[in-house]
Amino acid sequence: MPELPEVEITKQGIAPFMVDQSIKKIIVRNRKLRWLIPEKLESTLAGLTIKSINRRAKYIIIDCSIGWLIIHLGMSGSLKVLTSPDDSATKHDHYDLHLSSGAVIRYRDPRKFGALLWTQQSPASHRLIKHLGPEPLDPDFDGNVLHQKLRTKSSSIKLQIMNNQVVTGVGNIYANESLFHAGIRPTRRANSISRAKLHILVTAIKETLTKAIQLGGSSLRDFYLTDGSTGYFQQAYKVYGRAGEKCHVCEKPIKIITLGQRSSFYCPTCQK
Ligand SMILES: [Zn+2]
Structure with a gap:
């Protein structure tokens, strides 16, 4: 599933091909994504000029001068850039956005949980976006903000940092990795963790996401201009997906448990 780093990298990858371009046309092959396109x-998009591209949580927001396209990649979506139109679209390629430069942005999504929506109200007040919590990479998001949000929360810290109203865009992989780096066990009660420790956790979240974005950014060329069949970059994780393997710090085996129906990986020695 695309997590925040993949969405950020996707945004960075498509932006140079889209900003200041006008939209020639959009070809929709299948409207039935999570919501109907x-x-x-x-007819709305033809001739509009793209002013900017931003990201909020896992939504890509394209400012088309008179309104905004809101894109979500769902469970299996990806966008790739074709430098010229071609007829290679397959059944999973649901729409193509043709730009004045000749480039085409193609959306592929085998599981069809993604979204392509149009709004003429400010995206910040859109129903999908207005209730979202702070951006993890926003400088204003720090241990004090997290402490304030968790004061009354007695469920596990892992479920809390994966809750979009607490902080957006921290998915399962990065929640596991950040908790390892902060030395916090995923099952710890959220409101039992000190403010000082939450500062460390916030730093770990920011560093984990930033590193993933940098790693992905370095593979951006390959990612967009090849056939794009796999989409997402792989990286080495410290605990995620490593149940039974040795902890890189203490060499004890990494444990796996289920929390909120998601797999949670941790080192019983390094994480308290
Ligand atoms: Zn360890």
Whole structure:
């Protein structure tokens, strides 16, 4: 599943091909994503100029001068850039955005949980976005903010940092990795963790996400301009997916438990 780093890298990858371009047309092959692609989007978009591309949580927001496209990659979506139109689209390629430069942005999504929406109200007040918590990489998000949000929360810290109203875009992989780096066991009660420790956790979240974005950024060329069949970059994790393997710090075996129906990996020695 694309997590925040993949979405950020996708945004960075498509932006140079889209910003200041006008939209020639959109070809929609299948409207049935998580929500229907709006019926009149073809006529709405034709001729509009793209002013900017931003990300909020895992939404990519494209400012088209008179309104905004909101894109979500769902469980298996990816966008790739074709430098010129071609006829290689397969059944999983649901829409193509043709730009004045000749480039085409193609959306592929085998599981069809993604979204392409249009809004003319400010995206910040859109129903999918207005209730979201702080951005993890925003400088204003720190241990004090997290401490304030968790004061009354007695469920596990891992479920809390994966809750979009506490902080957005920390998915299962990065929640596991950040808790390892901060030395906090995933099952710890959220409101039992000191403010000082939460500062360390926030730093770990920011560093884990930033490192993933940098790693992905270095593979950006390959990622977009090849056939894009796999999409997401792989990286080495400290605990995620390593049940039974040795902890890189203390060499004890990494444990796995289920929390909120998601696999949680931790080192019983390094994480308290
Ligand atoms: Zn360890």
